[in-house]
Amino acid sequence: MSSPDASLGMMIGRQAGSVMAGNAPLQVSAGRVRQLGDQVPIGATVDACTDRVTVSTMTVALFVEAAPPDNPDMTFRIAGLVNPTVIVRQGAQVNLEFINADSDEAHAFVVTSDQPPFVFRPSSAPAFPGSAAGPIGNPTAAGQGARDISFTAVTPGSYQYLCPMPGHAEMGMHGAFVVE
Numbered sequence: 120m121s122s123p124d125a126s127l128g129m130m131i132g133r134q135a136g137s138v139m140a141g142n143a144p145l146q147v148s149a150g151r152v153r154q155l156g157d158q159v160p161i162g163a164t165v166d167a168c169t170d171r172v173t174v175s176t177m178t179v180a181l182f183v184e185a186a187p188p189d190n191p192d193m194t195f196r197i198a199g200l201v202n203p204t205v206i207v208r209q210g211a212q213v214n215l216e217f218i219n220a221d222s223d224e225a226h227a228f229v230v231t232s233d234q235p236p237f238v239f240r241p242s243s244a245p246a247f248p249g250s251a252a253g254p255i256g257n258p259t260a261a262g263q264g265a266r267d268i269s270f271t272a273v274t275p276g277s278y279q280y281l282c283p284m285p286g287h288a289e290m291g292m293h294g295a296f297v298v299e
């Protein structure tokens with residue numbers, strides 16, 4: 120991406136990553152990052168053809184990684200897929216670990232009612248109480264930073280998960296989150 124928005128978004132993310140290095144409450148080793156990026160949630164069906172992760176259980180344990188190695192830049196990895204559609208049941212309790220697996224860029228996470236196309240600064244209000252994880256800076260020797268969040272998918276509908284760092288969702292850092 121070479122648009123002015125993309126360049127500015129990358130620059131802000133890099134500066135934030137450096138300033139907030141090691142700020143997260145949890146640390147994940149490189150080996151664990153590889154493992155969790157491909158981890159299929161219990162009760163989930165993963166369809167790589169349609170890019171869907173469907174979880175049928177009422178408790179959902181999900182690992183979401185921002186920009187791990189080998190992923191395209193400015194994308195999420197969930198259950199081995201890039202920016203998949205995640206489908207959960209209405210009323211499901213979602214326990215989510217958000218891991219910033221990038222080496223040099225801050226990322227954050229939110230499930231929101233906003234829909235694409237996304238602007239440079241999406242409003243990105245959480246769709247459910249607790250459905251957001253604050254920005255995580257660069258890794259340290261202790262590992263990649265991570266935050267645990269949990270929320271209840273109370274209302275059926277079509278939502279989006281995205282990175283609210285300026286320009287990141289606009290550059291493609293988002294996917295559908297469906298409650299049905």
Ligand SMILES: [Cu+2]
Pocket residue numbers: 132185225226227282283284287292
């Ligand atoms: Cu980001």
